[in-house]
Amino acid sequence: MGEGWERVMDQDTELYYYLRLVREFEDRVSKLHHQGRIPGGVYSGLGQEAVVVGAVYRLKPEDFIFPLHRDLGAFLVKGVDPNLLMAQIMGKKTGFSGGRDSFLHAGVLDKGVIGSTSMLASSLPVACGAALKFKIKKEPRVAVAFFGEGASSRGDFHEAANFAGIHKLPVIFVCENNFYAFSTPQSMQMAVEDVADRAAGYGFHGHVCSGNDLFAVMRAMEHAVNQARRGDGPELIECKTYRYSGHSEHDMASYRTKEELIEWESRDPIQRYEFFLEKKGYDAAKIIAETGGKVKAVVDEAVKFAESSPEPEGPEAMTEIYATPV
């Protein structure tokens, strides 16, 4: 959660701020990548903002999150400094990994953000490990692990879910079902309609919600987090959503139709939220304009910070890999 001036905004506008911040940040990262100003791969989460905002917003600073490749928004909502995140993505010395890699492999421990590896779903058993520690130490903390529907086909998912079920771990599995794993459609990924159906095989509940409806995600999370904190075990929350961009910036997504994209754009999570603001009687136009200005300033500043940060020199690539250097 953000600190400083954002905290004083009331919740409705703060939520909107995060939705917009994530989108602005994602959008900028894509543009910078196209301009060759970001090394390595970029996996855009445009269109999926409500999932990361809804899943992380109410968490406590001491809770852990395990984002995957499409979840840079989760970093922001958990309170990670946008400047440092941008520096990380640009592979700068000021980034979390000191320029050892770009994008989202690095975590930010003091914000409770655990980095991922390139192996899909490999962070789910790690989330169980963290949750087991919380349980053993009787700490009322939760671990929230993100993964795509594609990653749910991996054995790691199965072993993590099974283990979490047996030990009633305070872990929440958040599946971002955007219907594609790279070019593989869900129908060729699994013979069930809902990833949430898998939970029954592990003795806990699976919940399906619209990942484009911020409040639906938040309600599901509230239930799951309370349950986990009480010691009543894990839950799987499947958020149906859609990524607007290709799998990564080099993917033209020719495996899907324009109509499908348009249909999902009509269910845009941010527009949906703007309707809500209007309906609730806010001066929506004003909030939209003001927030737009704020997030642009934050992201401009992040880019400025990152671009003016030094590059790593090289030799440090050999350090801080193993606890005991080899």
Add this chain to the structure above:
Amino acid sequence: MLFDRFDPLKGERLEIMDKDGRVNEELRPDLSDERIKELYVRMSVMRLADRTALNLQREGRMGTYAPVYGQEASQASAAFLGKEDWLVPSYRESGALFMRGVSLSGIYRYWMGDERGLIGIKDLRVLPIEVVVGSQPLHAVGVSWAMKLRGIKSVAAVYFGDGATSEGSFHEAMNFAGVFNTPTVFICQNNQFAISVPRKVQTRSKSIAQKANAYGFKGIQIYGNDIMAVYAAMKEAMSDAREGRGPRLIEMLTYRFGPHTTADDPTKYRDAAELEKNKPFDPLIRLRLYLSGRGMWSEEEEYEIMDAAKAEVEKAVAIAESAPPPEPSDIFHNTWKREHPYLKRQEDEMLALLRETEGGAPNA
């Protein structure tokens, strides 16, 4: 259809012949009394052969062995595969291999440390014994997918335990089978233990059968000590898979009366009372009671059956023990189709070492 009628999510399970040999007539499958008698006889031989293997190991005449004592009816499911089907076993399938027609002497020889004992199993459409827990479901999906792609109506039946279902590879196999609709029958012998880990701490799922729902196909839980339930479930599952109606998962509830393997002492983790509580559910007792009620079993006949079984088993032991010991080099062969230079170097090194140390094979 049994798979629809017995929903594991509702806690339902299939039992046809109860522990006292009484049959639920409404569910009675098309299994003649003669066939049942024959199955009883083969299962009796299986039990004796199993106990003999344990004894051989205790006497130092066999390396190790994973007994099937108590699981004979589940193991006998292998008798309900067609000739064209594939059997994909774990290490605990000596009984299933036996029912499939693999020679007892070959099985013994294998566990005596000579893999050549099972060299002919490919002709019986049996895959090599898999020890890496939970990995063989993947092999079965691959085999059955190949059959499907070639347009051959052949099912792969794969055996694994309750513990194996916690492995990621089980999940990947089940998922793949669901998506590609492969003709695979997953047979989980839930014998309540994975070595010392009891079933209830293996997964929080109420049944293993219900895990099939997560992959878009049907699962059923049955009493695996009831040969009629085993037959009925197998028949439906095999025909569903064969006809492309989808893979199937059968959870056979059973109980391992013996140790996990010859290197295990179950008294360390389960009390005698639990074992005793399960003894009356013995798969052979109920068959004996059933057959005796039909006038097809008597104590004298039991002696005859056991005498014949003893002769069959002793003969198998003799054949296995008289086989020449394997060559030390064999350990380097049969893994790669072509000679692997790295392994060849190791083999040469070993042979040189053996020549130096009086040249003999370290065989007793």
